[in-house]
Amino acid sequence: MAERVAIVGSGLAALAAQATLRHAGVRPAEIAVFGTHEDPTEVWQGRAAAIRQERMRSESEGHLAAAAWPGLALRDGPGAWLQTLANRYHPPVRLFLRHAARVRDASGWDASFRAGRVERIAAVDGGFEVDGDGPFRHVLVATGHPGLALPDPYASDPRTVHAYEPHDYGSKVAIVGAGMAAAHEWLNALAAGSEVQSIRRREPTRRPLNVPRPLLTKRGLEPYHRSTPEEHAATLRTLSQPSYPPGDAWDAPLRAAEAEGRLRVDDRLNGADQVICATGFREGWAHDPLLARLVAEHDLPTHDRWIVLAPDSTVAALTDETRTLALAGVAAQWAFPAADTIAGAKYAARAFARRVCRSR
Amino acid sequence: MSFTLRGRIQTRLAAAVPALLVAIALQRWWAIELVALMLAIGLALDVVYDRAISYQPAWLALPLGAFELALVYGGMRLLGIAAPLSWALGLFGIAWASAQVAGHAAFPRLRLEYGESGGELGRAGALTAVAVAATVFGGLGAAYATRPPTVHLHGTVQGPLVITRSEVLTGGVVKGGIVVRANHVTIRHVTVVGGEYGIDVEHAQHVTIDHVRVVRSQLDGIRATDAGVMIHDCTVTSPAGPFVAGILISYSMGRPMSMVDGCTVSGTREGISTHSAAVDVMNNHVIGTSARGILLGEMSMDMASHNTVEGAKGIGIICMDHSMCRIEHNTVAATQVDGTQDPTRGGVGIEAFFYAEAQLEHNTVIASPGGMRAFDNSVFTP
Numbered sequence: 001m002a003e004r005v006a007i008v009g010s011g012l013a014a015l016a017a018q019a020t021l022r023h024a025g026v027r028p029a030e031i032a033v034f035g036t037h038e039d040p041t042e043v044w045q046g047r048a049a050a051i052r053q054e055r056m057r058s059e060s061e062g063h064l065a066a067a068a069w070p071g072l073a074l075r076d077g078p079g080a081w082l083q084t085l086a087n088r089y090h091p092p093v094r095l096f097l098r099h100a101a102r103v104r105d106a107s108g109w110d111a112s113f114r115a116g117r118v119e120r121i122a123a124v125d126g127g128f129e130v131d132g133d134g135p136f137r138h139v140l141v142a143t144g145h146p147g148l149a150l151p152d153p154y155a156s157d158p159r160t161v162h163a164y165e166p167h168d169y170g171s172k173v174a175i176v177g178a179g180m181a182a183a184h185e186w187l188n189a190l191a192a193g194s195e196v197q198s199i200r201r202r203e204p205t206r207r208p209l210n211v212p213r214p215l216l217t218k219r220g221l222e223p224y225h226r227s228t229p230e231e232h233a234a235t236l237r238t239l240s241q242p243s244y245p246p247g248d249a250w251d252a253p254l255r256a257a258e259a260e261g262r263l264r265v266d267d268r269l270n271g272a273d274q275v276i277c278a279t280g281f282r283e284g285w286a287h288d289p290l291l292a293r294l295v296a297e298h299d300l301p302t303h304d305r306w307i308v309l310a311p312d313s314t315v316a317a318l319t320d321e322t323r324t325l326a327l328a329g330v331a332a333q334w335a336f337p338a339a340d341t342i343a344g345a346k347y348a349a350r351a352f353a354r355r356v357c358r359s360r
Numbered sequence: 361m362s363f364t365l366r367g368r369i370q371t372r373l374a375a376a377v378p379a380l381l382v383a384i385a386l387q388r389w390w391a392i393e394l395v396a397l398m399l400a401i402g403l404a405l406d407v408v409y410d411r412a413i414s415y416q417p418a419w420l421a422l423p424l425g426a427f428e429l430a431l432v433y434g435g436m437r438l439l440g441i442a443a444p445l446s447w448a449l450g451l452f453g454i455a456w457a458s459a460q461v462a463g464h465a466a467f468p469r470l471r472l473e474y475g476e477s478g479g480e481l482g483r484a485g486a487l488t489a490v491a492v493a494a495t496v497f498g499g500l501g502a503a504y505a506t507r508p509p510t511v512h513l514h515g516t517v518q519g520p521l522v523i524t525r526s527e528v529l530t531g532g533v534v535k536g537g538i539v540v541r542a543n544h545v546t547i548r549h550v551t552v553v554g555g556e557y558g559i560d561v562e563h564a565q566h567v568t569i570d571h572v573r574v575v576r577s578q579l580d581g582i583r584a585t586d587a588g589v590m591i592h593d594c595t596v597t598s599p600a601g602p603f604v605a606g607i608l609i610s611y612s613m614g615r616p617m618s619m620v621d622g623c624t625v626s627g628t629r630e631g632i633s634t635h636s637a638a639v640d641v642m643n644n645h646v647i648g649t650s651a652r653g654i655l656l657g658e659m660s661m662d663m664a665s666h667n668t669v670e671g672a673k674g675i676g677i678i679c680m681d682h683s684m685c686r687i688e689h690n691t692v693a694a695t696q697v698d699g700t701q702d703p704t705r706g707g708v709g710i711e712a713f714f715y716a717e718a719q720l721e722h723n724t725v726i727a728s729p730g731g732m733r734a735f736d737n738s739v740f741t742p
Contacts, residue, residue, distance in 0.1 A: 020472065061475070068468040068475050085419040213415040214362040218478040222364075343476075350473045 005356055006130050008118045008290070009142035010035020012044055013329040013345035015100065016064045017140050019107045020349035023066030024357050028108030034118045034130060040109065041100045043144065047164040048093055051184040051278075055090040057209065057245065062091065062342045064103045072099060087208065121294055127323045137359065140352045142328035145281035145340070146288035151176070154277050163278035169194045170274030177278035178204035179242030185278050186263065187253055196263045197272055205243035211338040224337065225311045229303045232334065236306065239337050240283070281330070291331060309335040312351035324355045361463070362415045367479025368406040373399065373489035374481055375462035379455035380492060390443040392499040394432075394451055397441065399496055401431050418464065425456045442546070442568045442590060444619055446640070508544055520555055537577065540564050547572055554578070554600065561587040565615050569594060576600045581628065584609045588616035594623040602650065604628045610635035620644060631669065634660045642666050652678050653692070656685045665689050674698035674705035676728060679718040679738075688721035695728035706730040712738035
């Protein structure tokens, strides 16, 4: 049977989509995955390694298999089962990666994968062409974050490295940012014996997950989807403020370092020999060449830095009963505020799989 | 999970399927009534939970389950649902456990978007929920429509009163005893004075005797032969002769299990006796019997638990004649020597006699010179 489904992108969101489609009965031969990395964990793994991340921020259900159960806690022993009752379980990164490898094997990822960066998606009769291939009736774009953000004036500073790039720690380290990556870097640099200057414009929000839990389900999503575009954007801006989880595992080392005078908070650089920008990613569709071209060529509706999507993550203007264009990952925030998480990837994947199955 | 109200309701109704199937299999109206009560309380609470709990972590199922259990138990007592406590707990346990298994494992596997849709189950789930609700509340309606007639007694009625059809007899005083010869009879809040037997049940089952007081009977206070009876919160006192047994259940192995729960028996010859029967004897208070306090005998398979036996003459609790008994959490106090020099009746608190096997656990025997003893090829097992 000819391929009729295309996934553009080859990261975790793409793998979640592949697994979900397979669960729905779509065969690997019917799916084409276009991407630059054959290993779907490669990019994410590089970033996690750069900030020495050992545990996921997500919980037991933060995995890539199609069904939520069994979660990762079930594979990690009775202690994990108990922790997960109180949402205290955060899977080890190594366990997550092992699980991702299993999902890759089981989902037939390698059979669907086609190496290459996609430059253009064009709506045509019967679906979409992906760089001239196709047409595919259903396309899911999961291209991920459009590059690392290095804000001025640090971008041009030779001392600067981004947190998600490989690096060691100097003796006096300035860490810019206040989110999850910054929190890791504070602890890493302190553990390496550095003096740490935390440069931040605001105090970080302490939140277990990227977004409040109700926003992961219909309970919070329904009012969000009903809100006006301005309210949508305001919610997304609020949620994009830096945050990291509460807990003594984070706070105790920071308190101790502050007491020793090895950690101070500042709003500007002051004598650091290394600047680590834990400032996340460039934000907005305009930074992604593929999305920018898609928007321009098809005159897609946007609002500020977001592409306007239907609640099921589809691009309404290019989706009907016969074809689907949907977004996953960070580009799908208009539909799902936590789109750049595993939960978000699966939200988009499930909606996409429903449409694929419905059109059989 | 962050449930929507619809998600809570659909999940609760669909997860009730196993409990409902068990209730249907039991073929007892009380089981259907109990499931209906659990669902009614649960659905009412869902409205409250929806407002109070925006996110429900998994551990919260335990305290919420305990809270719902307390409400269901209270509702059961209030509405007079005649469910045996152990069965009621079992049914609640099945409902609670199946809700956990369904909510955490089964539903997320059957419907991938179960979590993100706030517990909503889609069209199939909604149909299941409606079917469950229709079955339970339809069953409740059927139970109500086919319930036996209720006879209210006012003042004193001269007996013996012979019941030969299914009915509920409630209130009043009956002189001369009550004879039950039909299934599905309930006697509630009745005082029985005199009679050869206070209440005599024979060849009948699903008979409930609830909050009944029996005084001055000539033979047995309550006698059940070839019968299945549920006796709750009764009182048997002031026997009219020296040979009266308080409650006697005999030759009932072919009938559904019987229960004697929460009764007070005082001053009779024997307190509560079973012969060739399967009976749960629990939470009773047996005082001042002139012979054995509780007797489990003649190849019975009984359980005696959480009873208090005070001042029995000879033996407090006995398991005898090839019976197999579980005797646990009882308190036996001040058992007296009966004066015959027979060591088997020498103020023995708990006794196994003549090829009986008694499993003992957590019993307390106080001021009973014979202690706990096994005679004539009988054994105690821990």
